[in-house]
Amino acid sequence: MHIVVIGAGVQGITTAYYLNEFGAEVTVIDAASGPAMECSFGNGGGITPSAVDPWNAPGIAKVMLKYLGRKDSPLLFRLKAIPDLTIWGLRFLKYANMDDYLNANKQTGKLANYSVELLDQIRQDTKIDYRHSSNGTLKIFRDQRSLDEHLHLSEIFKEMGNADFKMLDAQATINVELSLNPIKDKLSGSLLFSGDEAGNSHIFCQQMTNVLKQRGVRFLFNSPVSSITKQATLFNVEMNKNRQSMQADKVVVATGAKASSLFAPLGIKVPVKPAKGYSLSIPMNGWDNKPKHLIADMNLHAGINPLGNTLRVAGTAEFAGFDPEISQDRIDNLIGLVESVFPDFAQNMDRDQLNPWAGFRPMSCDGMAILGKTKVDGLFINTGQGAQGWTTSAACGRLVADTIFKKSTRFDISPFSISRF
Numbered sequence: 001m002h003i004v005v006i007g008a009g010v011q012g013i014t015t016a017y018y019l020n021e022f023g024a025e026v027t028v029i030d031a032a033s034g035p036a037m038e039c040s041f042g043n044g045g046g047i048t049p050s051a052v053d054p055w056n057a058p059g060i061a062k063v064m065l066k067y068l069g070r071k072d073s074p075l076l077f078r079l080k081a082i083p084d085l086t087i088w089g090l091r092f093l094k095y096a097n098m099d100d101y102l103n104a105n106k107q108t109g110k111l112a113n114y115s116v117e118l119l120d121q122i123r124q125d126t127k128i129d130y131r132h133s134s135n136g137t138l139k140i141f142r143d144q145r146s147l148d149e150h151l152h153l154s155e156i157f158k159e160m161g162n163a164d165f166k167m168l169d170a171q172a173t174i175n176v177e178l179s180l181n182p183i184k185d186k187l188s189g190s191l192l193f194s195g196d197e198a199g200n201s202h203i204f205c206q207q208m209t210n211v212l213k214q215r216g217v218r219f220l221f222n223s224p225v226s227s228i229t230k231q232a233t234l235f236n237v238e239m240n241k242n243r244q245s246m247q248a249d250k251v252v253v254a255t256g257a258k259a260s261s262l263f264a265p266l267g268i269k270v271p272v273k274p275a276k277g278y279s280l281s282i283p284m285n286g287w288d289n290k291p292k293h294l295i296a297d298m299n300l301h302a303g304i305n306p307l308g309n310t311l312r313v314a315g316t317a318e319f320a321g322f323d324p325e326i327s328q329d330r331i332d333n334l335i336g337l338v339e340s341v342f343p344d345f346a347q348n349m350d351r352d353q354l355n356p357w358a359g360f361r362p363m364s365c366d367g368m369a370i371l372g373k374t375k376v377d378g379l380f381i382n383t384g385q386g387a388q389g390w391t392t393s394a395a396c397g398r399l400v401a402d403t404i405f406k407k408s409t410r411f412d413i414s415p416f417s418i419s420r421f
Helices: 010-021 060-066 079-094 098-126 144-159 170-176 178-186 201-214 256-266 328-341 343-348 386-404
Strands: 002-006 025-029 075-077 137-141 166-169 189-193 218-220 225-231 234-239 245-248 250-253 272-283 294-297 302-307 310-319 357-364 370-373 379-383
Touching: 002 010, 002 234, 002 245, 010 025, 010 201, 010 250, 010 379, 010 386, 025 201, 025 245, 079 272, 098 144, 098 201, 098 386, 137 144, 137 170, 144 189, 166 170, 170 178, 170 189, 178 328, 178 343, 201 218, 225 256, 234 250, 250 256, 250 386, 256 272, 256 357, 256 379, 272 328, 272 386, 294 328, 302 328, 310 328, 328 343, 357 386, 370 386, 379 386
Parallel strands: 002 025, 002 250, 025 218, 075 310, 137 294, 250 379
Antiparallel strands: 137 189, 166 189, 225 234, 234 245, 272 310, 272 357, 294 302, 302 310, 370 379
């Protein structure tokens, strides 16, 4: 059986890995010059069952109004993108209720915890090194009210099976993360999620590509797919490059926020929009007191993650269509985060080597992944993970591969079916 996987980010790569493991002939096609050159290139790097809550939490409409027009808004809507977001945006707000919010947390939590397990198996199988660490996430708080609110929610999520944690006061927080000592007096406390992990998803995809090539998987880069058609039982995947085409028995579309354009001609509506996220990748050369944990500043809505000798700073979301421009305002916000959390390091960091990046997270209107079968027999989907793409990638890839080969899945994946819309 020949299966074409469109997309060489974390979703496409993990899907190809399991399809190959199950015995399929696999071809991965991507428009970029190599693997993980788009959304999987510079994300926050966290593999975090502790942070699977969707952005459309109850009360998000008030938050949007509060930050309307503000440059420091954690969720920014550009005026030019609003017309294209109208229907999707109304559905986004429709799901911003407590029942759907808790359901999304529960379902995505299953994916996240399964992914942590599967990534461990992948490391054992492939021996790859993608700057993996398992020190956990430290969510820090600067006021007691925020800490109490997140403690309550975290206890609810823990009861659902998402992530265990420990509450720490300010001194205990410093004891486990000495790099925060300069801001000790500004902290109310923290929540430590020791089950979280971290890693560089770009390096992961690069190394997995090398492994898969050795195992017989074919990769076609610089090959943007223009259309997918089906005649009888075979698919024809056409690429813009020299109008090359390829036949396949089955096709998996894992192109992130760009998936909608490939499905639309087939009469399949995919309610996913690009949510642009920003990051900085700062060398930590000469820093003797480097952080050990992924640190999430819950008052500033962003995270700081040590990946090898690089400090990855990520956060904020911007709905601006597929505009690739990197907004200096958003970068300044991330620089401000570093200054706020690590003031001593910020004074000495090389500001000519901040390596700013922006990528388009594939955000579904209900905040959950879209996985599995579509109404076209033999055509499968793997997208919509939003900010949880890296966190859930191994599970999403495995579940889609299981579905294609009609294997029993770890858990029911019908909540992630595109038919829910």
